[in-house]
Amino acid sequence: MAETVPTYTAAAIRAAEAPLLAAGEPLMRRAAAALAGVVRDTLPLPEAGARARILVLAGRGDNGGDALYAAADLTERADVDVLLTAGEGHGDALAAALAAGARQVDLAHMRDSEYDLVIDGIVGIGATGAALRGGAHDAVTTLLPAVLSGRTRVVAVDLPSGVQPDDGSTADGVVLPASVTVTFGGVKAGLTATRAAGRVVFVELGLPLDPATAVGEADVEIYRA
Structure with missing residues (x-):
């Protein structure tokens, strides 16, 4: 059931x-544990004897760390690949994911794979809504056809990467539209102004x-473990 809560700017959060x-x-x-819980609830049911396939897109920021620690929690339920969109990431979080059985992959491998679900942890509220660049842009544009066709679902970490946290705008529209956005600490005002969430x-x-x-209100689901 949805509940009405205040929304805040990124600076306030x-x-x-x-x-x-x-x-x-x-x-x-704490954020990663909750993220993993929501992902488990969101995963499509695989065929008998099969395992779901998850791709984690992790940037340098805190959202990338959240996504990588969540990846470590999800390997018992799914086959998990990790792509570091900036070529590097949180050392401890990446080590935890790999130790749990996740695989680190590159863009070429990702292009040849199909995923049931993508965890978008590329950038977060530290970004200004500037266009995604480099590996992040390439990963998103590669995945967009499968996402738009409905073959692959997306769970966004805190907010969809490339969405401005205060007004919901995007610089160039290159964003993975999420089925679910798991947002932490305070609801970002921009989530009420974009369909991508x-x-x-x-x-x-x-x-x-x-x-x-607070700068407004939003109707959201409250995560309770």
Whole structure:
């Protein structure tokens, strides 16, 4: 059931995260556990004896770390490939994913593969809505036909990569439209202004957000483990 919650700018959410991160709160691990839970609920049921196939797109930022730690939690349920869209990523998170059985792949391998689900952890609220570039752009444009045809679903981490977090705009429209967006800590205002977000699931992390700084409202699902 949807619940109405306040929405915030990216700056307000980052400011609320700062004291918790400084205190050593494991926000990334908590976000990743919730992300993995939503992905399990979203995965299509495979044929008898088959395993689902997941591709994790991980950028350098925190969303990439969330996606990689979630990948480690999902290997018992699915065959998981990991593509580092910037050529590098979170060392500890990548190591956890690989130790759990995920495979690191390159763009050429990804082009030759079909996936049931993609986890989009390329960029997050630290981005300004600038166009995706380099490996990120190539990965998204390669996957778009399968996503638009409905063969592959997308779960976006915090918000779809390339979507501006405050107003929902995109620089060039190269975005993977998500079936589900799992957003953390506070609901980003831009999620209410884009169709690319799909169904929004909100994971509360206990951020000290001031309701007086909210910029709107959104109807979202609340994640409860």
